[in-house]
Amino acid sequence: MKHVELKDVVFSYQEGQPVIKNVSLSIEKGSYTTLIGHNGSGKSTIAKLIVGLLEKEAGQIIIDGLDMSEENIRKIRKKVGTVFQNPDNQFIGSTVRDDIAFGLENSRVLQSEMDAIINRFAQDVGMMEYLEREPENLSGGQKQRVAIAGVLAMSPSIIVFDEATSMLDPRGKREIKQLIKDIHHVNEITVISITHDIEEVVESDFVYVLNEGEIAMAGKPKDVLIQTDKLISLSLDVPFAIKIQELFEKQNIHINKEINMEGLVKEICQLK
Ligand SMILES: Nc1ncnc2c1ncn2[C@@H]1O[C@H](COP(=O)(O)OP(=O)(O)OP(=O)(O)O)[C@@H](O)[C@H]1O
Numbered sequence: 001m002k003h004v005e006l007k008d009v010v011f012s013y014q015e016g017q018p019v020i021k022n023v024s025l026s027i028e029k030g031s032y033t034t035l036i037g038h039n040g041s042g043k044s045t046i047a048k049l050i051v052g053l054l055e056k057e058a059g060q061i062i063i064d065g066l067d068m069s070e071e072n073i074r075k076i077r078k079k080v081g082t083v084f085q086n087p088d089n090q091f092i093g094s095t096v097r098d099d100i101a102f103g104l105e106n107s108r109v110l111q112s113e114m115d116a117i118i119n120r121f122a123q124d125v126g127m128m129e130y131l132e133r134e135p136e137n138l139s140g141g142q143k144q145r146v147a148i149a150g151v152l153a154m155s156p157s158i159i160v161f162d163e164a165t166s167m168l169d170p171r172g173k174r175e176i177k178q179l180i181k182d183i184h185h186v187n188e189i190t191v192i193s194i195t196h197d198i199e200e201v202v203e204s205d206f207v208y209v210l211n212e213g214e215i216a217m218a219g220k221p222k223d224v225l226i227q228t229d230k231l232i233s234l235s236l237d238v239p240f241a242i243k244i245q246e247l248f249e250k251q252n253i254h255i256n257k258e259i260n261m262e263g264l265v266k267e268i269c270q271l272k
């Protein structure tokens, strides 16, 4: 089932200068879809269009069967959660507890039910011990965890992560990436992850590549990511396994292209 659909969407910040040009995409319910592209290609703009923070100029946006329109926007906002790049801009409350609760208060959840919900998601993201702490004093990774708990508490069926791990150190990155994967598996949430991390793309179900506000490539990572020359021409990275395979090729050793390391090692083992 299609969960998010864009049909010929156009958007401009300045009149006559579209930054999203006839973009069509379709994201399956429960899938983990990555969206990649060079700086300024329009990824965050697409995220904001999907969440309803920006209004399209032309085309159609359909979220969970609902057409993005004035009358549906409140319903749609309840379905879609977002986690942005900079965790510092996502805090409003004076404690972690307040922050996770913030969206819930807005959606008029009963006070009596609130604590149970907060505890559950604080637990899920491993932040139970920090509930009474001030969000400002947390590390970047911890802040992102709290932001994610706040989004999960609203029980969205779609979450858009816009470079949610890019400010974190390798350990923070690993942990949040794992957390996103767990959320996806356990809650069957449709995940749209905007990322510059090509290894994350390797593990996703589907990838869209943006270039200058247009979809340049789309498909399963195993089909898209082996097109090395095209990726490089779009200012993008190539999976590590492909780089290794190409180094072997230079030594005249032919190995079938594999986008993940496990597959590559299997191929190498068959060489003997
Ligand atoms: N508020 C704004 N006003 C005017 N132009 C903007 C605004 N936000 C973004 N743009 C322009 O729109 C284009 C797309 O920007 P967008 O932020 O969607 O890119 P992106 O793919 O998310 O890039 P990055 O990888 O750097 O995050 C860019 O050319 C950018 O300069």
Ligand SMILES: [Mg+2]
Residues within 6 Å of the ligand: 043, 044, 045, 162
């Ligand atoms: Mg961006």
